[in-house]
Amino acid sequence: MLMSNQKLKELVNRLSVTFFDKPFKDHVRFNHRLRTTGGRYLPAKRLIELNPKYALEMGDAEFHGIIKHELCHYHLHIEGKGYKHGDRDFKELLKETGSPRHCNPLPSEVNSFKYKYECSYCHRLYKRKRRIDTKKYVCGKCKGKLVAI
Structure with missing residues (x-):
């Protein structure tokens, strides 16, 4: 069962105070x-959105x-420091707080x-979520004919 927005805000505030010594306001x-992501921070709205599937x-x-x-993004943005993934401030804060750089799938x-396709010549395997037209597409490695498995 998914938690309510109030419980979610309390959890985020508790983690913020514990790891950053600053409240989440x-x-x-x-x-x-x-x-495709576990969460995101929207600086213009100062809003953190989280994927409920996680x-x-x-x-x-x-x-x-x-x-x-996401709190790393949030606190660095409020302080006027580099809050993007490539910024040094962001990478350092991730290490200090023990936050992951990426989430697991x-x-x-x-x-x-x-769908699975195999090249009839080099036997390379292709896995796809969508069906492809085997008359139109060929193997990217050797240009051989693709066969549906």
Whole structure:
């Protein structure tokens, strides 16, 4: 069961005070439309959005790591320091707080390939979520004919 927005804000504030010694004063919410990321920080709105699938499918440690990562963006942005992934300030704060640089893939998304194709010449395997036209596409390695498995 997913936690309420109030409980989510309390969790984020507790992690912020514990790891950053600063309160979290802005907004946080779940965004069900996030697909490829665990969360994001929107500087213009000072809003943290979190992927609810990570709260449901992964353990608390993974979800707390995502929150800490987004809090790194948040606190550096408020302080006027470099808050983007490539900035030195951001990388240093990640290390200090023990926050992950990237989140792990969701278990439900790992083996989601519906279609498999094999090159009839070099036997290279291609896994795809969408079906492809084998008359139109060929092997990227040797230009051989692709065969659906």
